[in-house]
Amino acid sequence: MAKRAGNVRALALERINTLFNEANSEFKIHSERSHRYVKIILKLAAKSGVRIPKKFRSNYCRKCKIYLSSGANSKVRTRKGKLIVFCNRCKTYRRMLLKPKV
Numbered sequence: 001m002a003k004r005a006g007n008v009r010a011l012a013l014e015r016i017n018t019l020f021n022e023a024n025s026e027f028k029i030h031s032e033r034s035h036r037y038v039k040i041i042l043k044l045a046a047k048s049g050v051r052i053p054k055k056f057r058s059n060y061c062r063k064c065k066i067y068l069s070s071g072a073n074s075k076v077r078t079r080k081g082k083l084i085v086f087c088n089r090c091k092t093y094r095r096m097l098l099k100p101k102v
């Protein structure tokens with residue numbers, strides 16, 4: 001019961017990284033598998049309180065929870081330092097700051 005919270009989060013983050021990499025490599029052959037990975041990732045993140053790493057934020061759709069691959073099922077554009085990700089399935093787009101000021 002006395003699990004260290006930090007440890008759980010580190011493990012979750014590691015799994016999220018691995019799953020995203022696998023989703024990426026599976027996408028061309030088994031895109032449905034990639035979409036399933038995203039669902040697992042989002043569940044994992046919600047459970048552990050881990051935020052999805054920035055480098056992966058344009059790789060999934062928050063609305064329909066699918067894996068997004070630019071050019072295949074999504075469009076990624078940059079404009080004025082913002083990244084615009086368009087999901088071809090639910091036709092929504094999200095804007096993200098490319099380089100947030102620290």
Ligand SMILES: [Zn+2]
Nearest residue numbers: 061064087090
């Ligand atoms: Zn979508």
